Amino acid sequence: MQVIKNHLRLPNPQFYCRDVDKSRELRVDVTSTAQGPATPAELERLTGLAGDEYIHLLPLYRLYNGITFHQSGEEAGLLIAAIDEIAELNEDWRGWFDYLEPDDVYDFQKDGFAFATIAGSGNYFVCFGGKVHYSDHDGGDDAVWGESLVAFFERALSDPAKFLYEAGCYTRYSDGMSSRQYIPETFSHD
Numbered sequence: 001m002q003v004i005k006n007h008l009r010l011p012n013p014q015f016y017c018r019d020v021d022k023s024r025e026l027r028v029d030v031t032s033t034a035q036g037p038a039t040p041a042e043l044e045r046l047t048g049l050a051g052d053e054y055i056h057l058l059p060l061y062r063l064y065n066g067i068t069f070h071q072s073g074e075e076a077g078l079l080i081a082a083i084d085e086i087a088e089l090n091e092d093w094r095g096w097f098d099y100l101e102p103d104d105v106y107d108f109q110k111d112g113f114a115f116a117t118i119a120g121s122g123n124y125f126v127c128f129g130g131k132v133h134y135s136d137h138d139g140g141d142d143a144v145w146g147e148s149l150v151a152f153f154e155r156a157l158s159d160p161a162k163f164l165y166e167a168g169c170y171t172r173y174s175d176g177m178s179s180r181q182y183i184p185e186t187f188s189h190d
Contacts (some may be wrong), residue, residue: 002146003150007157008032008067010189015070017173017182025183028173030070031126035082035175038065042083049087053113053178056149062113070160070171077120077164077171077184078156090114093124097117106142108133110158134167160187164174 017026038046039059046061047054066082081089082114093114097105114135125133125145132146146152156163161184164171172181 001059001150001153003153003157004064004067005033006023007069008034008074012190013070014188015173015186017187018073019180019182024180024182026175028072028182028184030072032067032069032071033064036064036065037062038083039078046083046086049083050113051126053130056127056130057113060149070164072173073176075171075173077160078116079119080116081114086115088125089117093126093135096122098133106133108142108177110137111122118164118167118170119184121168123168136168138168161185
């Protein structure tokens with residue numbers, strides 16, 4: 001989880017963004033905030049909720065019981081759910097499959113455990129067999145986004161703008177003066 005610790009310590013993180021038609025640019029200062037470690041009682045609850053995936057999520061929740069990455073105003077990028085939010089997160093995620101036949105759902109969607117989402121996307125990152133999958137409600141596939149939780153965070157945080165773009169380009173910032181939506185193109189810090 002060192003990759004998360006390092007990212008949270010970055011001085012003056014920011015995205016350079018362009019609007020949808022690529023005619024205007026915007027620099028957006030962002031912050032990432034993490035809650036403290038989960039309590040023993042919260043970890044016990046996670047055990048009951050996450051089943052076999054608990055062992056893979058334990059290192060994360062021992063350090064941080066929820067993280068918001070790249071927030072500016074009301075907009076944010078990757079959200080790691082706190083344990084008290086995780087049951088509802090999984091209920092919301094599984095609700096996307098109510099209308100599907102069991103054969104139309106990937107194995108990770110049947111038996112995985114959602115722990116994160118891209119803000120406002122309706123899509124979820126799911127731990128299944130120790131790997132992290134992206135459950136995209138627009139169809140998606142069963143591609144692995146991280147062979148482990150650490151590999152997932154290395155992907156997400158090594159180039160956050162690319163990661164958010166690949167996740168569907170849902171994260172969009174505002175200049176606060178117009179209705180233009182600005183999409184992150186590059187990430188930098190001091």
